[in-house]
Amino acid sequence: MTEIPELFPQTYPESRQRFRSSLAAVQAIWPQAALHQHTLPGDEDLSIDWIYADALESSQKVLLFTTGEHGVEGYVGSAVLQRFCEKFMPQLDPRTTGILLVHAINPWGMHHHRRGNQDNIDLNRSFIWSEDFDPAFNPEYDRLNAFLNPPSKVENIFLDNLQYLSGLLGHIATFGMKNFRDALLLGQYRHPKGLYYGGKAVPEETRTLMALYRQMLGSYDQILQLDMHTGYGPRYQMSLVNSALDKGTSQEFVKRFDYPLVVAATADEFYALRGDMIDYIYTLRQNEFPNKRLFATSFEFGTLGDTLYGLFQSPRVMIHENRAYWYGAGSEKIRAQAKLGFEELFYPAAPDWRQKAVQDADRAFVGILRAEGYLHSEE
Numbered sequence: 103m104t105e106i107p108e109l110f111p112q113t114y115p116e117s118r119q120r121f122r123s124s125l126a127a128v129q130a131i132w133p134q135a136a137l138h139q140h141t142l143p144g145d146e147d148l149s150i151d152w153i154y155a156d157a158l159e160s161s162q163k164v165l166l167f168t169t170g171e172h173g174v175e176g177y178v179g180s181a182v183l184q185r186f187c188e189k190f191m192p193q194l195d196p197r198t199t200g201i202l203l204v205h206a207i208n209p210w211g212m213h214h215h216r217r218g219n220q221d222n223i224d225l226n227r228s229f230i231w232s233e234d235f236d237p238a239f240n241p242e243y244d245r246l247n248a249f250l251n252p253p254s255k256v257e258n259i260f261l262d263n264l265q266y267l268s269g270l271l272g273h274i275a276t277f278g279m280k281n282f283r284d285a286l287l288l289g290q291y292r293h294p295k296g297l298y299y300g301g302k303a304v305p306e307e308t309r310t311l312m313a314l315y316r317q318m319l320g321s322y323d324q325i326l327q328l329d330m331h332t333g334y335g336p337r338y339q340m341s342l343v344n345s346a347l348d349k350g351t352s353q354e355f356v357k358r359f360d361y362p363l364v365v366a367a368t369a370d371e372f373y374a375l376r377g378d379m380i381d382y383i384y385t386l387r388q389n390e391f392p393n394k395r396l397f398a399t400s401f402e403f404g405t406l407g408d409t410l411y412g413l414f415q416s417p418r419v420m421i422h423e424n425r426a427y428w429y430g431a432g433s434e435k436i437r438a439q440a441k442l443g444f445e446e447l448f449y450p451a452a453p454d455w456r457q458k459a460v461q462d463a464d465r466a467f468v469g470i471l472r473a474e475g476y477l478h479s480e481e
Contacts, residue, residue, distance in 0.1 A: 173211015335404030
């Protein structure tokens with residue numbers, strides 16, 4: 103089994119090649135498993151890759167494992183996916199269980215170490231169900247736009263930090279911390295260079311996942327999705343983030359999974375958002391496949407922590423990185439400083455953080471797979 107430090111890849115091509123090479127391990131359990139790719143247009147070699155295998159005898163269950171919806175978060179996602187394949191995939195029952203493993207929903211973002219895709223779209227704000235969706239639904243963001251997305255170079259990190267802190271305190275005094283955070287994270291659809299931009303049309307990456315969702319719901323009686331994310335929550339305790347559309351309470355899931363931290367994606371427990379991918383599969387099930395059994399959740403590996411420091415730092419880091427990307431920096435050193443903070447927000451280098459992330463993932467895998475009836479044999 104791969105040692106924990108070696109689970110974490112350094113580049114997108116390295117991660118993708120390892121994933122493609124894992125086809126042989128999947129075929130050892132599901133001989134008919136196949137590797138699929140959706141190549142994105144452009145000069146770069148970028149693709150959404152997935153390995154899919156039908157259940158061998160009876161299509162009762164399918165396990166859907168997704169990574170890299172927010173590109174830079176795909177590195178931790180890749181590590182946890184590799185861990186799952188080595189330690190937990192052999193415990194599934196191929197006779198009744200199919201498997202769909204998705205590497206890098208947002209390959210451009212993973213390759214370039216950005217959160218959004220090449221059009222700056224946050225894919226987890228792009229899974230919109232209703233065609234009459236109002237792009238101006240979050241007017242509070244418009245009032246914050248000049249602060250969150252200043253159209254200027256990052257000239258001096260120290261001075262920009264002071265300016266950020268002053269602006270942040272002013273907006274918190276006006277909105278309150280909770281309302282400020284809610285307006286920021288909910289998503290917006292009118293500022294293409296801004297943070298948390300959901301786009302004006304459904305992106306190609308999103309359409310690809312929507313088609314896979316429909317295929318899985320149409321083919322199986324029970325669907326389990328595990329989606330990998332980083333950034334929010336306690337630094338040394340991964341959170342299971344359930345859809346606000348799931349009827350179970352967080353405390354019920356804590357007991358059911360024997361996992362200490364479960365929250366719902368609501369403003370009270372985590373944060374609310376529009377265009378969420380997990381919400382989309384629940385809505386699809388409710389509207390078109392009401393008799394199917396579904397549980398979908400996100401593994402959210404916290405990085406800066408949920409202290410006041412973390413709440414202040416996270417927007418600052420994202421604002422600096424976004425400004426440097428769109429408008430440049432005063433020097434390469436300043437650009438590198440802005441990028442380093444961003445990397446640490448979504449892909450921490452600390453060995454103890456990575457060790458704990460894998461331990462938390464192991465515990466969650468055991469609890470969820472056992473509770474949902476996916477464990478065929480246990481080590």
